[in-house]
Amino acid sequence: MNIDEILECDRAHVWHPYASIESGIKLWNVESANGATIRLSGVGDVIDGMSSWWAVAYGYNNPKINSALISQLGKMSHVMFGGLTHEGAVRLAKRLVSMLPKPLDRVFFCDSGSVSVEVAMKMALQYWHAKGAPEKKKFATIRGGYHGDTWNAMSVCDPVGGMHSMFAGRLPVSFFAPRPKSAFGAPWNADDASSLECLFAQHSADIAAFILEPVVQGAGGMYFYNPRYLTELKALCKKYGVLLIFDEIATGFGRSGRRFACEWAGESPDIMCLGKAITGGYMSFAATIASSELARTISSGSPGLFMHGPTFMANPLACAAANAALDIFENGRVLEDVARIEKALKRGLEPLRGCAKVADVRVLGAIGVVEMKELIDIDKTQRALVERGVWLRPFGKLLYTMPPYVTDDGQLETLTAAMRGVATL
Ligand SMILES: *Cc1c(COP(=O)(O)O)cnc(C)c1O
Numbered sequence: 001m002n003i004d005e006i007l008e009c010d011r012a013h014v015w016h017p018y019a020s021i022e023s024g025i026k027l028w029n030v031e032s033a034n035g036a037t038i039r040l041s042g043v044g045d046v047i048d049g050m051s052s053w054w055a056v057a058y059g060y061n062n063p064k065i066n067s068a069l070i071s072q073l074g075k076m077s078h079v080m081f082g083g084l085t086h087e088g089a090v091r092l093a094k095r096l097v098s099m100l101p102k103p104l105d106r107v108f109f110c111d112s113g114s115v116s117v118e119v120a121m122k123m124a125l126q127y128w129h130a131k132g133a134p135e136k137k138k139f140a141t142i143r144g145g146y147h148g149d150t151w152n153a154m155s156v157c158d159p160v161g162g163m164h165s166m167f168a169g170r171l172p173v174s175f176f177a178p179r180p181k182s183a184f185g186a187p188w189n190a191d192d193a194s195s196l197e198c199l200f201a202q203h204s205a206d207i208a209a210f211i212l213e214p215v216v217q218g219a220g221g222m223y224f225y226n227p228r229y230l231t232e233l234k235a236l237c238k239k240y241g242v243l244l245i246f247d248e249i250a251t252g253f254g255r256s257g258r259r260f261a262c263e264w265a266g267e268s269p270d271i272m273c274l275g276k277a278i279t280g281g282y283m284s285f286a287a288t289i290a291s292s293e294l295a296r297t298i299s300s301g302s303p304g305l306f307m308h309g310p311t312f313m314a315n316p317l318a319c320a321a322a323n324a325a326l327d328i329f330e331n332g333r334v335l336e337d338v339a340r341i342e343k344a345l346k347r348g349l350e351p352l353r354g355c356a357k358v359a360d361v362r363v364l365g366a367i368g369v370v371e372m373k374e375l376i377d378i379d380k381t382q383r384a385l386v387e388r389g390v391w392l393r394p395f396g397k398l399l400y401t402m403p404p405y406v407t408d409d410g411q412l413e414t415l416t417a418a419m420r421g422v423a424t425l
Helices: 003-013 063-073 087-099 113-130 151-155 191-206 228-240 292-300 316-331 334-352 378-387 409-423
Strands: 030-034 037-040 044-048 104-110 138-142 175-177 207-212 243-247 271-274 286-291 358-364 367-372 398-401
Touching: 044 409, 063 316, 087 104, 087 286, 087 316, 104 113, 104 292, 113 151, 113 207, 113 243, 113 271, 113 286, 113 292, 138 191, 175 191, 191 207, 191 228, 207 228, 228 243, 286 292, 334 358, 334 367, 334 409, 367 409, 378 409, 398 409
Parallel strands: 138 175, 138 207, 207 243, 243 271
Antiparallel strands: 030 037, 037 044, 104 286, 271 286, 358 367, 367 398
């Protein structure tokens, strides 16, 4: 197909994320991708400042991940995981457990981030069921979060920015604490602890688990909060008998400047979700990791089984990509690269602070956010960015980037210059 045919056929038959089929919004065709760049038909190479939605951490067409996949293809691309196992899955589980904070040591593989959140929530419900406390069946979270698009994941997304109004009266009802007032790097605001305590005091008898993204809120608003929040929350979860779930799907594997964002607080959850960069962004894959205590409780209760098992659970190709991605993460200079990117993003974006149209500039690890005062015209801004050699996908008032860790200093300068350019248009 030539480009016109591709775009025409797309318009005729394909849905895109959060899109109307009628909007006629501009689409670019991608021919290939390499390192930190994607090649757009009729445009050429542009720097991918999105890492394809946090996923492609180590760059496109990565030789190490490519060769791991090719070698796995020759053995088997898939085999069911019920009653069968394979070395790639077992090795991956062992390696993840060795990196994660204690007591997380039991890995459930699943097919996407949203599913890993569903699995985490189901684990929490089955835990309380096994404990003889079936009334603990609701969930709590903070405002401004994002946990995916499947049903229960949606119910803990931000109720205003998420899809609650669209699905009002149909979604399970969750409890929401305010978004933490204490920003990352700012002094602790005691209101944060008191609003949490208030929620727990009123509702903990009904709550199975508290779920949140540690330190970095992603798609719900690109906001960074004080790690002490997690310490206060963990203490309350203990005091009131509520499980704690950390969603590290976006933040895992170095993005925030630590291996996992919860390391900023030195706190561990009862259940953690990983996804996105787990395969270096090669394919849809995720993991939900629980403590042995939790896993044992579920296994000892009735029915004694954890009731989940996706068709593509522990897919061997995905495990091979994830093991290769972990090799890079363990042996490479990932955290040094993230520190380098953080410096470049600060240098490149700080000059926007105080500009007429800019409300805030925030940088943490390999994440740079320019919050505008007004809603961004996405179509117009994206065209202007592509003209400047950069791929970004702003939403709401947020112009933001989380580039692949392989983005070099020259590319980071192009990226931030483009952001400065469109933020001051
Ligand atoms: C992207 C994301 C999800 C959902 O993952 P999918 O793979 O898109 O289902 C869940 N939680 C967080 C924090 C995310 O960033």
